[in-house]
Amino acid sequence: MSNRPDLPAEIARRRTFAIISHPDAGKTTLTEKFLLYGGAIQMAGQVRAKGEARRTRSDFMQMEKDRGISVSASAMSFDFEKYRFNLVDTPGHSDFSEDTYRTLTAVDAAVMVIDGAKGVESQTQKLFEVCRLRDLPILTFCNKMDRESRDTFEIIDEIQENLAIDVTPASWPIGVGREFIGCYDILRDKLELMDRADRNKIATSISIKGLDDPKLAEHVPEPLLSKFLEEIEMAKELLPPLDPQALLDGTMTPIWFGSAMNSFGVKELMDGIGTYGPEPQVQSATPRNVAPEETKVTGFVFKVQANMDPKHRDRVAFVRLASGHFERGMKLTHVRTKKVMAITNPVLFLAADRELAEEAWAGDIIGIPNHGQLRIGDTLTEGEAIRVSGIPSFAPELLQTCRAGDPMKAKHLEKALMQFAEEGAAKVFKPSFGSGFIVGVVGPLQFEVLASRIELEYGLPVRFESSQFTSARWVKGEKAAVDKFITANKQHIATDNDGDTVYLTRLQWDIDRVQRDYPDVTLTATKEMMV
Numbered sequence: 001m002s003n004r005p006d007l008p009a010e011i012a013r014r015r016t017f018a019i020i021s022h023p024d025a026g027k028t029t030l031t032e033k034f035l036l037y038g039g040a041i042q043m044a045g046q047v048r049a050k051g052e053a054r055r056t057r058s059d060f061m062q063m064e065k066d067r068g069i070s071v072s073a074s075a076m077s078f079d080f081e082k083y084r085f086n087l088v089d090t091p092g093h094s095d096f097s098e099d100t101y102r103t104l105t106a107v108d109a110a111v112m113v114i115d116g117a118k119g120v121e122s123q124t125q126k127l128f129e130v131c132r133l134r135d136l137p138i139l140t141f142c143n144k145m146d147r148e149s150r151d152t153f154e155i156i157d158e159i160q161e162n163l164a165i166d167v168t169p170a171s172w173p174i175g176v177g178r179e180f181i182g183c184y185d186i187l188r189d190k191l192e193l194m195d196r197a198d199r200n201k202i203a204t205s206i207s208i209k210g211l212d213d214p215k216l217a218e219h220v221p222e223p224l225l226s227k228f229l230e231e232i233e234m235a236k237e238l239l240p241p242l243d244p245q246a247l248l249d250g251t252m253t254p255i256w257f258g259s260a261m262n263s264f265g266v267k268e269l270m271d272g273i274g275t276y277g278p279e280p281q282v283q284s285a286t287p288r289n290v291a292p293e294e295t296k297v298t299g300f301v302f303k304v305q306a307n308m309d310p311k312h313r314d315r316v317a318f319v320r321l322a323s324g325h326f327e328r329g330m331k332l333t334h335v336r337t338k339k340v341m342a343i344t345n346p347v348l349f350l351a352a353d354r355e356l357a358e359e360a361w362a363g364d365i366i367g368i369p370n371h372g373q374l375r376i377g378d379t380l381t382e383g384e385a386i387r388v389s390g391i392p393s394f395a396p397e398l399l400q401t402c403r404a405g406d407p408m409k410a411k412h413l414e415k416a417l418m419q420f421a422e423e424g425a426a427k428v429f430k431p432s433f434g435s436g437f438i439v440g441v442v443g444p445l446q447f448e449v450l451a452s453r454i455e456l457e458y459g460l461p462v463r464f465e466s467s468q469f470t471s472a473r474w475v476k477g478e479k480a481a482v483d484k485f486i487t488a489n490k491q492h493i494a495t496d497n498d499g500d501t502v503y504l505t506r507l508q509w510d511i512d513r514v515q516r517d518y519p520d521v522t523l524t525a526t527k528e529m530m531v
């Protein structure tokens, strides 16, 4: 399968995708099994590992290990057969959705995970809409089939109806719950049996010559067999067959059934991503779009994370390469500042682990350690003034005041908060009146993550307290008009980490009043990522 036949082989073999879903559907567990099948790890870890048991690679932050949830997107690059996978495990919880949405700007496809007992949940629906806006191809994995699950047709109908996309079964489950024995691989006419005893074992697969092959009855007991044959007949009549182009256009999703925990159905899904998933795609940018086969390197930052490795204490920018063949030591122009940067220590991620990258190709996600020059939304090129557009920034919806447990440590706290602001983990405002900092986030769990990270990464216990303000607006306009506005509203004015002016208030009425009284001043709920 090839949708851009002119791509160099190294680029054409790349598959860059995000794993998305409602919280707890099994993204991190599935990611871990991908690594196992890719040969990147020898033994799979668990999300809620007790004692010395191994934990998953992608939930490496302390809070993720403690709570068994993902709070931050993590990237992994590894080979699978003839393909190179660049996979991003995203957090499902809506409090962290800014990170997830940004990740979706840096990938060519999404693997949507659904819990077989729950079907399409609220967050699945939202994430799906974001994918559809970008025409992102979607491959679906219906997980947790080892437990009591919903009727297969019902799950498929629900996806078709709620998400308005054609669904084609790539596999079909046989038996439900404790009687679930495996799946029939529709794409390759194979029977896959699940081994409940060994969770890390690759499933046994049995080649079948069509559905009337007597071998089927040797492995599938009655009454499961009759029910399965009846269902598959109906499925063939009612559901469309796989149309690879419709998948690439984002109008059809193939669905695989399985159990990430039992390593079941994972290999078939990976094969599907390799065979039918998109190659690196054209990146929209201004003043022109960037095609992966262009010989010059272009890349953009979609995520920044500080202190990923406590031993290094640095900041790493996650860069999606949009075009070209990158080699270590290359000098790239940082378009926002027009400065040239020598990229001497680029890394490839395996979650928290990294490895020096001697080279990388369009489609890859590389890490560039830096001291804060690289921000979310920045573009790197070989000189051309191109800017990648469309990286979202959310309006901070919740504001709290952050104070250091030890008041003498206010300067340290400022430094820590500024780092998190530059990472994009929160918005930080320094009021022109009074002490302390006001931190703005999208969801309440982000305050907890910040408190835990400030303590762990900077050794600084902090408290978050309710703030007298509930909304923040960036102030824009001619200097004279803005200055006049600032002077008249001093108690409401703060600056963000870039020194830009912000208006804080607790009343929508105030915002309306400003807009009426100061027609030359504009208030915006978000700030463009690029300046």
Ligand SMILES: Nc1nc2c(ncn2[C@@H]2O[C@H](COP(=O)(O)OP(=O)(O)OP(=O)(O)O)[C@@H](O)[C@H]2O)c(=O)[nH]1
Pocket (backbone or CB within 6 Å): 021, 022, 023, 024, 025, 026, 027, 028, 029, 030, 047, 048, 068, 069, 070, 071, 090, 091, 092, 093, 143, 144, 145, 146, 147, 258, 259, 260, 261, 262
């Ligand atoms: N029974 C069963 N449990 C599973 C399966 N896959 C995952 N789980 C469990 O479901 C829970 C959630 O799994 P995660 O992999 O953390 O889910 P997630 O989607 O990454 O969650 P967030 O990142 O927090 O949104 C864990 O306790 C897993 O062990 C499965 O196939 N069967």
Ligand SMILES: [Mg+2]
Pocket (backbone or CB within 6 Å): 027, 028, 029, 059, 069, 070, 089, 090, 091, 092
């Ligand atoms: Mg997770």
